[in-house]
Amino acid sequence: EVHLVESGGGLVQPGGSLRLSCAASGFTFSSSWMTWVRQAPGKGLEWVAIINEDGRQRDYVDSVKGRFSISRDNGANSLYLQMNSLRAEDTAFYYCTRDRGYASFDMWGQGTMVTVSA
Amino acid sequence: QSALTQPRSVSGSPGQSVAISCTGTSSDVGGYNYVSWYQQHPGKAPKLMLYDVSKRPSGVPDRFSGSKSGNTASLTISGLQAEDEADYYCCSFAGTYTPPFGGGTKLTVL
Numbered sequence: 001e002v003h004l005v006e007s008g009g010g011l012v013q014p015g016g017s018l019r020l021s022c023a024a025s026g027f028t029f030s031s032s033w034m035t036w037v038r039q040a041p042g043k044g045l046e047w048v049a050i051i052n053e054d055g056r057q058r059d060y061v062d063s064v065k066g067r068f069s070i071s072r073d074n075g076a077n078s079l080y081l082q083m084n085s086l087r088a089e090d091t092a093f094y095y096c097t098r099d100r101g102y103a104s105f106d107m108w109g110q111g112t113m114v115t116v117s118a
Numbered sequence: 119q120s121a122l123t124q125p126r127s128v129s130g131s132p133g134q135s136v137a138i139s140c141t142g143t144s145s146d147v148g149g150y151n152y153v154s155w156y157q158q159h160p161g162k163a164p165k166l167m168l169y170d171v172s173k174r175p176s177g178v179p180d181r182f183s184g185s186k187s188g189n190t191a192s193l194t195i196s197g198l199q200a201e202d203e204a205d206y207y208c209c210s211f212a213g214t215y216t217p218p219f220g221g222g223t224k225l226t227v228l
Contacts, residue, residue: 037164044121044207044219044220044221044222045156045164045207045209045219045222046219047209047216047217047218047219050215050216057215059214059215059216060216061216062216095163095164100169102150102152102169102170102211103152103153103154103209103210103211103212103217104152104154104166104169104170104209105154105156105164105166105209106166106169106175108163108164108165108166109163110163111163
């Protein structure tokens, strides 16, 4: 069975850092592009970051460029999102997804909540 | 990228059909046949319902169909069922890695 399980969310003060993790199983992780998508409470979905199979290609939504870094460990079947200089507007559920290409995401984790507040 | 435009809400009675629109520009929806749709029940993760405008992943009922005309894509749900009540989001390829999502549509089954 296919699984994506996120962890690492929590409460952090503005300016702080968090590292989200996503454990993948049930599919060939090392052959999959992966993305992070977030959803602020009561709001819509927002694409955050993408990484290709070997980690050499990465991109980010403008609002997190220079603050967030996406990475992966194919040996551990894991995806990561390092979030620095966090702001209140980064408060959201963060979902790990498998990107099947051309803006379609066919697997989603259950999400992990990040709250940025003093 | 600007978010795609969806109606805030739509509604229908069981057995009826409803359509949800998703309007973008020639740089996203109108420029590519790569629009996807997601269903999200309260407190749950989104689920892919359609991709490449009208293709259904395995397990998605054929009551869900998609189409596109110009800069507007549509998701149609026929034979509405109570379990279809959820939020629906569209997303479009836009020529880069950074795809816009729609703002979401709340479907109410009356």
